[in-house]
Amino acid sequence: MKIKPKKAKKVRALVFSGYGLNCEEEAAYGFTLAGAEADIVHINDIIDGKVSVNDYQILCFPGGFAYGDDTGSGKAYANRVKNHLGKDLATFLSEGKLIIGICNGFQILTELGLLPGALTYNDSNRYTDRWVDLEAEGESPWLTGITRLSVPVAHGEGKFVAPPKELAELKKKKMVALRYVKGEMCAYQDLPLNPSGTMEDIAGVLSHEGRVFGLMPHPDRALFSTQLPHWPLLKERARRGESFPEHGPGLAIFENGVNYFPN
């Protein structure tokens, strides 16, 4: 199992924190493993001007429960970003840089209007933690070389919705990043492919030529081989001559983000 980072490149990633976001450490570790220099920064330190987003190539809004999901997931944090950092983000994007929002971060990006559509309550109206299978279909630097991918989801408000017109345009412009499909994990644990009732099985979307990427699934929780639900089975098979993965499938997304920038 690979758990230590490669030698650091010069790419710098900023991972937002504060107000109940809670996946900042694993998201930052994903970028670190991928070779970037990752900093976890409280949103107020950016607002106060102590840290500038200009010094970074990648911004990450990680998962969590910002403001406890009160008044709707992502809403309150997005408002804080909008009220104080709206211009900074616009400049950041105009420079051809990358943004990723994972789970709560995805909800924040849609509430900010940086990504299309909206996220609402799962059909079950219940928080659900499980593994899913994904198929990449959009055009994005984040998805280079990825066709299929299995990682976990854990959310209560992950159902993507968009009006028919917006949805048609999304598809036309290749802005649907990921869809839930029946794959290895669904087959292994006999699970339905769609964990939330999300529209057309959409798990993630794109904007800004694919540079802004939001997804409900958690690549940051699939960095290591021992996070796979069936790793003990793979390990036992490895003892009988088969191969054992070096790292988790989610790492590829972080590597794509980092490798997008030239050395």
Added chain:
Amino acid sequence: MAIRIDVISAIPDARALVKKNEFQGLVGKGKIRAVQIADSYTIDSALTKTGLTEARLALTNPKTERSYRGQWLPKRFTRGIEIGFLPGVTDNAGNTAKEMIEDAARHAFEPGEQVYSSQTFFITGAVSEKDAQKIAASLHNPLIQTARVFGSEIRKERPTPRIPRVVLSGSSKVIHVDLDVHDDELQALSTYGIRDESGVRRGPLGLSLPYLKVIRSHFKRLGRQPTDIELETLAQTWSEHCKHIIFASPIDGAPKGIYKTYIKGATEKIRKAKGRKDFCVSVFKDNSGGIEFDEKYVITHKVETHNTPSALDPFGGAITGIVGVNRDALGFGLGAKPVANVYGFCFAPSRDASRLYRDRAQREEMLSAKRIAEGVIKGINAGGNQSGIPTENGFMLFDASYRGKPLVFAGTVGLIPKKRNARMLYKKKAKNGDYIVMVGGRVGLDGIHGATFSSTELNANSPSTAVQIGDPITQKKFSDALAKEARDLGLYNSITDNGAGGLSSSVGEMAREAGGCRVDLEKVPVKYPGLEPWQIWISESQERMTLAVPPKKWRAFSALMRRRGVEATVIGEFTRSGACVVAYARKTILDIRLDFLHDGAPLYPLRVEKRETRTEAPKVRALRDYSHALAAMLSRENLASNEFLSRQFDHEVQSGSVLKPIQGAGRVSAEAGVFRPVLSSSRAVVLSSGVAPFYSDLDPYGMAAASIDTAIRNAVAAGASMDHLALLDNFCWTESDTPGRLWQLREAARACYDYAVAYGTPYISGKDSMFNDFKGYDEKGNFVQISALPTLLISTIGVMENAENAVSIDAKCPGDFLYLLGETHEELGGSEFFRMIAEHGQKGKIGGRVPKVEAKKNLKLYKTFEKAVREELVASALSVNRGGLALALSKKALAGNLGIEADLSKIPGTAKAPHALLFSESQGRILASVRPDAAHRFEKLFTGQGYRRIGAVTKKPVLSVMLANKKLAFLSLNKALASYRKTFKEW
């Protein structure tokens, strides 16, 4: 003028659809045609017109929602039900809305101004007023919420917004209490509390007569009467809850008391024997217990119970339980980061439809068994998930005795570096001159006198004090600011949690480190005006820590907290006066010597008397085929899949998950969880537990032994090492003022000593809850007492060097050999099998021999097993627990989605009868599968110990259990899986 904003969903609302189904279940399917939900925010502040527009925009997602000013009503509805909070109840959505409005509209709220949230359910259909009342009852808890049911008449009325503002007329005057009175009056003081100026009693002090007399003579010597706040403080500090009097008092057979003799005594002996291999770092003296993780880190653990609050408000009780125990991690040393949660539930069966009342007049009804269970589950869900702490392990048990009070266990594992700069982070000490700083939430009337405050004493504007709702985000903010920033900057010298007893307890405790304290109570930030000084001092308002900050560091500390959105206030300073001194408006109102406060309570010897429970064993009819019995066992509430819990409790956040709570292709509930708390380290932590309350009345010593053995074995089967494994004890007892129950308690504690010492597994932390008894009235108005089974939860925490050595429960490959390690005897007393039989016409007959734990044999077996795991010989392993070998075989097959062929004819041990071979709960057993080419080495390791190769894993999807050439049980995997999953399908 208050303004109301209503937000409704503009797209199909999953919440409303789920509610529709629930309502249909309550009043009949045909009656409910549609449900709509409106979320309301009543803003009690003078917003400008543009401010209001900004607020409305901020609260509305334009793609999915619409919002309106004033109360929104749908075009058509039959009944509306609006649920809001009672005054003073934590309103998280309201608080967030307030922050959003402050930010979006740049509007400053005046002190006392608030946003109040409420939710309205609009129902269309043939719902009568009575139906609507029934639905309303299911939607709210009258202890914390209000429900308003209305019909279409509301269109004309246009009611003014309801503002649940707290209005108090508390006096800041301090009362001197005359203790020189007759015993009857002293007793009344204890039971009903101090009389305030108007003669009304404030609620129980709970101090016993002898204690009140000790206090009387103490103040006589000082030549003055105690003040109300002094008595309230002593009542808190000397309470069973804070002092653990029963565990500390001399008891027959253990003159130094149960805690010192059996629990601490065991740990001391084990640590000594381990010598240089001792891994304990800080045990029993801090908010959690800490053991070594590696050379850089300490890992901590603490398990708490929150039983009474969960009985009253299951959601609030459970969420404050889990968020509260998170603070025990944060309160360890200078602040450990919470890295894992565990839970344990003991509920009454949900089919138990009995109605119970707290009062004879039947005005205060207890919630139903099902609602308690559902609310508790929701509370653990919200508390753990919102805090971003993975729930790695837990259990759920059912028994009728938990109808009066459920048992809700909540535990938290913390991680803390040993050292930062020159400072040892697991040590702390408040110093003379340090500021006393309160961090986090504000103080209200929450939890004053705990749950004894009767709801009948509540009126329209008096806050609900009996129960509280946790606020995970306020806590998350200071948790991050402290454990991830201020701690490592060295900005404070000591920290502790505000739990039971509030400031009186946290400041009182920390004052011991410095040698004294002086507090100015008027500096404490309050939720609303009008609190009396004594109330501020003992309030149990949640989400607060108390810190000792050196004056030199205050500016940096205070600036950091402000930038993190965390309120921090200096409320006094630590001194070396030897006394705890509290002032209000410059007047000293409390002045107690620390030695009297902490050590002034005398301990009185406790008497025990053997309590024998004569319970017969049921008559067991020999069956030709046990397939049907096995299927029935798989559906038992205490054995069936509780995947629905593991799915909704996030167990993968923080990215360290190794062995998940549900495992294998078949998604089977596991007994142990494994995770990596440090992302750059391959080391892992193993968590598990053992609990065997069904043995308690038959043999309390055997019960405790089985709990310990089970907890340890579960961890070992998952790959833990006996050399790095620690225990935690949680006693939930009943009627602990009776010699019979105290005998049971002592017997259980005696086993705790014997087995911990035998296994070399020290206790690092514990907690007891001594009175899990419900006293109230049934439907007919008869007095009833329901006492929970004496329940001992033993939790284990262990460290393993390499996460990849963790062993999951699922059978891996067809052709693998199956081994049963350990001996099987006819030990079915209190077993799940006997409980099942007894339910069919043999009520209460669950007697018989309780499993006997052979620690010496088991220890050898476990150590050998550990070796086999390290040599990578074990493909899967499952500890044989409740339900016996038949259950273990089923779970292994189901988890692997592979068949099993087993023959039990020559298994080690004395069990002979088929039902005993299948269902006996003998301890010390592990069921393992091994790849054929490793079998020789595996068998060689176990030479001379009780083990048997009982069969093999097969491709054929069938579970087949034979006794030589006789079929004992034969189940297809599909049938077994359906039985295993059906019980909680609708949960």
